[in-house]
Amino acid sequence: MAQAEIGLIGLGVMGSNLALNIAEKGNTIAVFNRTVERTREFYEEAGDLKDRIIPCETIEEFVAAIKPPRPIIIMIKAGEAVDQQMEILKPHLEAHDIMIDAGNANFRDTMRRFDTLKDSGLTFIGMGVSGGEEGARHGPSIMVGGLEESWTRVEKVLTSIAARYEGDPCVAWLGENGAGHFVKTIHNGIEYADMQMIAEIYGILRDGLKMSATEIAEVFATWNKGRLNSFLIEISEIVLRAGDQLGSEPLVDVILDKAGQKGTGKWSVIEAQNMGVPATGIEAAVAARSLSSMKTEREAAEKILGLPDVPPLSIGDKAAFLADLENALLAAKIGAYAQGFAVMAAASREFGWNLPMPTIARIWRAGCIIRSQFLDEITKAFTESPDAANLIVTPAFAAMVKETDGPLRRVVSTAVLGGLPVPALASALGYFDSYRRARGTANMIQAQRDYFGAHGYDRTDGKDSHHGPWGSGLVAERS
Template identity: 45%
Template structure:
């Protein structure tokens, strides 16, 4: 085997692919890169990869020939059809036992399909979630691989070298078979949506109710982050102090209030519905983004139903917002972990939720001090029914749920939308309710559709003839 050959290939030279290639090379590996736009490959080699152990290739055949066997090729291309197209073009140049790693945000069902398709051809496949954005890709992401376990063992040294590091080790672990890695990344993104929405709702309360400036909110979020140690909180206070070069205003104040989404949060909600799992805070965050996108409708309706905001709350209320944000963030994690727990059983992933929390502790978008106690919770009780009753968080819920209730109650009186805060509280209240009105719903279903019901006082399935159908 030639010493000149490369250890791994990276396909896709957008910023994520470039940064990942540079990260791998910096850990002592030789990397071959390919992009369908040859000029992009050439520019990367001449500029960012200049004088580095990175080889530019310009055909899939050249890429394959440049790699040590078994070949390891990481795809950093747009999810969907582009992944299938690259796989088809790679296959004629690969041999049995070679490894393809999909490092994009692919839908887990696509990953299942590709895993089986490539397995039948003797090619090993890893569906691998990578979180941390462009910075993480370069300096150390959280890596979530699932699929062929022998392929993971081949990739383990590279993954561990490039991943973010904590006192508990590299932020990477083999998560399970088939699509487990991409599923975990999907849920990660759902939690991400929820936390972003919760932070944004806290920001909205502070600017509309207390008329705080961006600089004042910068200081508040910075102080709050002493407790959260959260990446999303950190970027929030940095954003709030950023000034627009053209106007001199805070940049956040000139950004249009219309949020986009790539679909991963929506996928979490869709699959939760399929699995009959309630994740209302994540769902509310997805809905909030969808609502934000219809700016023209909101302007038209807002001109008819204007809601003047009168501040009748004292400044101590901001401390209640702090506590509400903290406990609602824990609820967002609880929803995501519950979805992972059920999906793991349903899809045969065999997920270790304490390991999932561990590899999220650094490098990823939802990294936070909360992940250490979450890891501990599932390590001591792998089958924990829900994070909200764990020993690690029980006191937090006792002390801070009243603050969340206060925030939801007072802000709803004012008329500011806080869908994630309200949904988090409803999730908690629903879970702690020993009696829900679903008995009436089931009676209604039986009345109009003979859907039957169960009884409290005896076993069996029952139906009542609510109507005399012969006289209708």
């Protein structure tokens, strides 16, 4: 019997869809699930694709069914379960076989697993897969981290199943060990920010302009034809148009305002902080989700504090304000992406990955959740300015920041004066205002730090004097 080109363990929704995608693209795949009944059920449901699927009921049978060196995708719950599955597999594998974690793993776990296998003859790939269930079935964006020779072994299969943007496959090898999962983590962090900013704009339209879900859907539909064209804007229109299956209201109006999160946004914030890179849009989005989960506390607080005593939103010309909202969202989106790419650039230096920024933007253009027309512009910007310190100082994006500065400033001001929370939009404005200002206010912080902790400071004139006269009579006289 012919051997499979690749194997996959874990036939949940994502694993099943990925396996069908692999088979549909002409590759033979061996599959295994801890529950034998699920393997049999999956095979029976595969229809015309059965000829390229080898269902296996034991690990021994599964490993034997794959052509060496064996690439084995592990598509199960991230964390300890992956370590356990690796331990089960290891005694059955041979030199150069590759275990591939395709879940939402913490990149530090991926680096640890890579190091653990270093002297075993086996190797590891941490593979970020974005696009959800639909992407897994019909074409995801794939971010690969591992040895280049491991990538070479799986390149043909992964290229065949990846999403395509104008014929270009959205898959790439990004570097060794944790590079792929790190990039996927930052992708998800940007996704958090993008979703939060859209939600804040929705809040201004709903609570500030008193527009219905259907009216807001029309706004998003219009924006999706312009510079904000993206998967998230597209689905925002769709969910706003959906009716409640159990009633007559728009579905979005009966959904509880408590947002879930699985950890990747939080990891993005933690790693940004570890590397000293501001990612304020992602931070605001993660904090907003946490605050949203405090539903009972928020309800109690409204009873005690009430809503702000402010006049109704004053917007003047509605069409002009809607144009401002569109441009403000574009500006905030630029800030979130700029921060995400800055975090990746810092990680690339710290871990020696040499992450290819234009390639990352390129493989995000289709298949993934944050796919958008906007990413084509980022690809071009980093290709033309590969050494740029930040996306917002590349010529094209510097022009966009200048163009959208006024709308963002007006929208944030209007929302704040109207008592509407816009933490992510406001964070973008604060980021731009801080990043573009050559002389900031941290000199005051350095003076304070030196006063209470003798931490020292540098002088603008370069003179060799790094501590203030805080204990002298001069300070006493001035105070």
